[in-house]
Amino acid sequence: MSDATGKTKDAGWEVGVRTTVAAPVPAVWQYLVGDGLDTWLGDIDSLPTETGAGYVTKDGVKGTIRSRTENVRLRLSWQPSDWPHDSTLQLTVKETITGTTIGIHHEKLADRDERRMMLGHWKNIAAAFDRHFG
Structure with missing residues (x-):
């Protein structure tokens, strides 16, 4: 059922994006909670x-x-000023053979359109992470 892609039973609509960068976990974490x-x-x-x-x-x-678990996970509510509802955003970092995988998981999105918009947004963010660590 492609119409239900990203629809969960309990958390509404969700989206997940990952990228792996060639840097160690501590450096990636410091960037995410600091200059990034x-x-x-x-x-x-x-x-x-x-x-x-x-x-x-x-x-x-x-x-x-x-x-917030240092060098592992950051979970927060996230609500732009033009949204009537909040959502949940989670960033994770995990060591891999080639560096660190950064995971972005966004849930409690309102509908398919909001999911589609946020998928594009987080893909752009992942690409920015790639450029920074590239």
Whole structure:
């Protein structure tokens, strides 16, 4: 059923994108939570480290840190200013033979159109990660 691609029983619509870069996990993690924040989250000075802390980017994306495991996973709520609902965004890093795989998983999307839009968005972000570490 291709019409239901990305539809889950419990989390609404979702999308996942991965890329593997030629850098060690600690370097990739430091980039994602440091200088690379602007690349994937938006213009923000820093991301809180504690669970439950809120954040707002300069372009209006807001959310809350749900969990953070250093060098493994960052899970947060994510809501652009023009969305009437929040969603859940998760970034993971995992060591591979050739470097580090960065996984982006976005769930609780409203519908197929929102999923399609976010798939394109996260593919562009993954390509930016590739360029940075390339």
